[in-house]
Amino acid sequence: MFLAGAAGGLGGLALAGSSLSPATAAGATPTLPAEYYRKANQRTAAGTQYDNINVRINGDVARIFVPQTAKPGGAPVPVVWFYHGARTDHNALQAGFLSHSEAVVDRGSIAICQTAGGTLYSHPTAVALxxxxxxxxxxxxxxxxxxLRATSAGGALAVETYARGIIANVAGLYTVNGTYDLRAHYDAGGIQRDAMLSAFPDVAAIDAANPARHAASAWQGKRLRVVVSTPNESDTTVPPGSHGLALQQRASSTAAEASVRTHTNGHSTPGFVKLDFAAAMDRWGVPDAPVVVDTQAPSVSLISPTAGQTIKGTVTARISATDNVGVVSAGIYSGTRLLAAATKYSASEWRVSFDTATVPNSAYTLTARASDAAGKTGTSSAVRVTIRN
Structure with a gap:
């Protein structure tokens, strides 16, 4: 049934093209493999739009922050791997790590935190995950x-990952109050020994998985930034002398960088880490391509048909659409109803063809709309046309 003339309807007009996907028009990340939950269209404090997505990988949960400029299979993008502390999981990405993970997103990079089995340190199960x-x-x-960006217990898996080359093309490791020597934890007794025995069946298993077993040669040409508390006894959870400083000393003879920065916060993360981590990434050559915060809607006009025009046969509608960042979709509308999606023809023009013979001869009202990656939409002035075949 067609809605005609006086009401300005084009209810059944058949136009070439397919309908627009709201998610695509808004620039949202396409559904990822094994995705089961997302908070879409989140914004960092700086205004960068991203999607907060949970996926299952071999039964283990990972949380991923994907800036909406990064697309699966698209342009190359850096990835920052966050390694959580004891008794936490993938949710650390939106909790303790939040200001740091969103700062990564502001650089145009993806942030990910795996549960990795929980508090397993560098246990073979965590390595497999x-x-x-x-x-x-x-x-x-x-x-x-x-x-690689680690804190506390997460340091063990991060160090093991980097030393063994489990992840290729790593620019560097930044570890804050991070675990390094599992045997030192065990030998310290008390709650440190209990933590080791909750993850490993015996001392032999601890020694076999201990990141401290790797020789200096494992750090050849690699980059590490170690953040620890001073004096040594100020951090009773992960004493720097047995962990962060021991790692720095082991790597210093072969690494391209094995730098240390100290604080006096005990086992708490110091406030300078956010900016210091960013500076480290800059030193290591990690691309910093800040996402442009799009505050403008596209400017749209309907080039043809023109107001008052009488049309017949097959007609090509031409839409002019420009934006300060970029137009991602455009279409022809009657009222609030999308009639058909247009196809990009040039840098500023979109087109769609339709057969006017499929509707009754009458007067109709058309508008064009265009959307950008931030989900902002611009609408053209209405155009009244007459179909007469």
Missing amino acids: QEAGTAYMNSVFNISTNV
Whole structure:
């Protein structure tokens, strides 16, 4: 049934093209493999739009922050791997790591935090899940470079990952109050020993998985930034002398960088880390391509048909659409109803063809709309046309 003339309707007009997807028009990340939950269209404090997505990788949960400029299989994008502390999981990305992970998004990079089995340190199960996570991310995104960012217990898996080359093309490791020597934890007794025995069956298993077993040669040409508390006894959870400073000393003879920065906060993360981490990534050559915050809607006009025009036969509608960042979709509308999606013809023009013989002769009202990646929509002035075949 067609809505005609006086009401300005074009209810059944058949136009070439398919309908627009709201998610695509808004620039949202397409559904990822094994995705089961998302908070779409989140914004950082700086205004960068991203999607907060949970996926399952070999039964383990990972949370991923994807800036909406990064698309699966698209342009190369850096990935920053966050390694959570004890008794936390993938949710650390939107909790303790939040200001840091959103700062990564502001650089145009993807942030990911795997549960990795929980508090397993560098247990073989955690390593296997890291390997699965690496394969997953490489299968979905075109990764330009990787960065490892660890805290507390997460330091063990990050160090093991970097030393063994589980993730390729790593620009560097930034670890804050991070675990390094599992045997030192065990030998310290008390709650540190209890933590080791909750993850490993015996001392032999601890020694076999201990990141401190790797020789200096494992750090050849690699980059590490170690953040620890001073004096040594100020951090009773992960004493720097047995962990962060021991790692720095082991790597210093062969690494391209093995730098240390100290604080006096004990086992708490110091406030300087956010900016210091960004500076480290800059030093290591990690691309910094801040996402442009789009505050403008597209400017749209209907080039043809023109107001008052009488049309017949097959007609090509031409839409002019420009934006300060970029137009991602355009279409012809009657009222609020999308009639058909247009196809990009040039840098500023979109087109769609339709057969006027499919509707009754009458007067109709048309508008053109265009959307950008930020989901902002511009609408043209209404055009009244007459179909007469």
